[in-house]
Amino acid sequence: MTLFAQTIYNIVRRIPKGQTMTYKEVARAAGRPKAYRAVGNILNKNYDPNILCHRVIRSDGSMGGYNRGASTKAKRLKEEKVHNPT
DNA sequence: CGTATGACGTGCA
DNA sequence: GTGCACGCCATAC
DSSP, X not given: OOHHHHHHHHHHHXXXXXXXXXXXXXXXXXXXXXXXHXXXXXXXXXXXXXXXXXXXXXXXXXXXOOTTOHHHHHHHHHHXXXXXXX
């Protein structure tokens, strides 16, 4: 566990329900606005269900991937926020 | 220390 | 609008 990862998890857990953050936003909040690659990398390696990693999506509005499966992420987003993904 | 990988982002065809 | 290629940062080997 590195400081970077801890920061990422900390920020992601702070994401309120009904809201989503892009990897870029999280990376920026972590202090590395250009480290969105690493952000995704860390979240990918992270399998802690306590982390609201499903609230983190891509800048395009795509959900990207998910450690439990993109389907789960999509469903969770639908129940939490995304009722109608444009 | 150097190389390879990845839940990404942006640019071009 | 979709698909391909390049660049970015951090982690793992």
